[in-house]
């Protein structure tokens with residue numbers, strides 16, 4: 890009932906439509922992992938590894954970047970204007986219909 894639908898394009902170009910719970914304190918990186926998408930989340934969601942980098946394809950309003958996320962993305966590879974760290978994006982009702990693409994592995 891409180892799930893949002895998110896479309897995630899993997900690195901092979903396959904789009905996965907997944908459900909993210911808004912009431913379990915999860916973030917986008919954790920949802921990817923829950924669906925066994927190839928997102929490592931090496932730092933456990935601390936904005937310190939960029940393995941959860943994704944490109945935001947839809948024009949959803951997302952929470953503003955923290956300084957930590959901004960600094961991490963400044964050092965990461967394959968960063969584009971629409972890059973975000975999945976672990977810094979909590980699953981909220983506002984995310985319903987969000988479309989993202991996984992960034993290449995660095």
Ligand code: FES
Pocket residue numbers: 918929930931932933934935936937938939940941942961974975976977
């Ligand atoms: S999991 Fe490490 S930056 Fe997101």
